[in-house]
Amino acid sequence: xxxxxxxxxxxxxxxxxxxxxxxxxxxxxxxxxxxxxxxxxxxxxxxxxxxxxxxxxxxxxxxxxxxxxxxxxxxxxxxxxxxxxxxxxxxxxxxxxxxxxxxxxxxxxxxxxxxxxxxxxxxxxxxxxxxxxxxxxxxxxxxxxxxxxxxxxxxxxxxxxxxxxxxxxxxxxxxxxxxxxxxxxxxxxxxxxxxxxxxxxxxxxxxxxxxxxxxxxxxxxxxxxxxxxxxxxxxxxxxxxxxxxxxxxxxxxxxxxxxxxxxxxxxxxxxxxxxxxxxxxx
Numbered sequence: 001x002x003x004x005x006x007x008x009x010x011x012x013x014x015x016x017x018x019x020x021x022x023x024x025x026x027x028x029x030x031x032x033x034x035x036x037x038x039x040x041x042x043x044x045x046x047x048x049x050x051x052x053x054x055x056x057x058x059x060x061x062x063x064x065x066x067x068x069x070x071x072x073x074x075x076x077x078x079x080x081x082x083x084x085x086x087x088x089x090x091x092x093x094x095x096x097x098x099x100x101x102x103x104x105x106x107x108x109x110x111x112x113x114x115x116x117x118x119x120x121x122x123x124x125x126x127x128x129x130x131x132x133x134x135x136x137x138x139x140x141x142x143x144x145x146x147x148x149x150x151x152x153x154x155x156x157x158x159x160x161x162x163x164x165x166x167x168x169x170x171x172x173x174x175x176x177x178x179x180x181x182x183x184x185x186x187x188x189x190x191x192x193x194x195x196x197x198x199x200x201x202x203x204x205x206x207x208x209x210x211x212x213x214x215x216x217x218x219x220x221x222x223x224x225x226x227x228x229x230x231x232x233x234x235x236x237x238x239x240x241x242x243x244x245x246x247x248x249x250x251x252x253x254x255x256x257x258x259x260x261x262x263x264x265x266x267x268x269x270x271x272x273x274x275x276x277x278x279x280x281x282x
Contacts, residue, residue: 004229005280008241011229014222015097016248018215023084023092023249025211032081034204036074037195038212039219040188046220047184051177062174066182069165073183074190076158083151091265092152094129094272097246101126102160104236104279107167113236122240122278125271132268166227167235176227180220240279247273 025035051057083092101123107113169179196202222242229238247269254261 004231004233004238005241007225007229008233008238009244011222011225011242012244013248014218014225015242015245016252018218018222019097019245019249020252021211021215021218022081025208025215026081026084028207028211030205030208030211032078033191033195033198034208035081035212035215036077037188037191038204038209039216040184040191040212042213042216043220044181044184044188046216047177047180047224050220050224051175051181054175054177056175056177057181058175058178060174060178061172062169062178063182065165065169065172065174066179066184067186069162069169069179070183070186071190072158072162072165074187074194076155076162078194079151079155079158083148083155092148094246094269095152096156096159097243098126098129098272098275099156099160099163100240100243100279101275102157103163103239106160106164107235107239110164111167111171111235113234118278118281119236122275125275125278129268129271129275132264132271163239164235166223167230167239170227170231176224176231179227180223237280240276244273244276 022035026032048057080092080096083096104119104123108115108119166179169182170176195204222245226238226242
């Protein structure tokens with residue numbers, strides 16, 4: 001198995017639970033800009049304290065790469081959260097997490113990571129999964145149509161670049177705490193400024209705080225674990241492993257939100273898992 005696989009698998013579980021919190025908050029009427037702002041309020045001090053406690057926080061190029069990731073991450077997560085308000089979690093989340101396919105391509109093209117037969121098969125399977133999931137049955141298709149589809153595609157593309165920046169940040173000698181603190185410093189500013197401008201004041205709903213706090217803790221663990229793995233492992237392998245999280249979230253959607261399971265949707269998830277396994281095997 002490739003270096004860092006264990007860390008990526010652990011990150012997978014935390015990402016899956018975080019995505020579930022995103023959907024749960026959207027279903028309870030928490031608006032995307034409120035959710036992201038409150039999440040940032042807890043994530044930023046959390047990663048800063050982690051860096052201080054471990055003695056791994058430093059300034060430099062990795063911190064700047066993290067700041068770049070923070071700008072793009074805000075775009076990705078805002079569109080992701082908005083798409084969940086009207087789209088089925090068992091469709092929106094898998095499409096968002098299939099950003100790993102684009103990250104794998106970018107890593108091969110820009111970071112000179114190897115392209116193997118298994119990676120090619122995995123990328124082809126991921127494209128098939130996207131097509132199947134976007135057309136996962138008539139009812140699901142209507143729920144995920146229009147603006148929700150556009151937003152989740154924008155989120156997927158942007159997130160693929162964020163994942164690549166994570167790899168570049170640790171390649172330049174950065175610790176997970178350094179890259180993530182740089183990201184958080186920009187993200188919390190953007191999320192707070194956007195929410196205040198949109199609401200013309202600071203007006204987060206009282207019931208939204210617990211969702212933001214829970215998502216922040218889960219994402220902190222997920223991102224630290226993934227970046228720790230990326231210090232020695234390939235982005236075109238570990239990022240796909242971490243993105244298996246959509247299987248966890250989709251299963252929760254099936255069992256707890258009673259989203260319909262169609263043949264096409266099931267095939268889409270099967271293609272996505274096959275893509276992940278092929279990429280991880282490479």
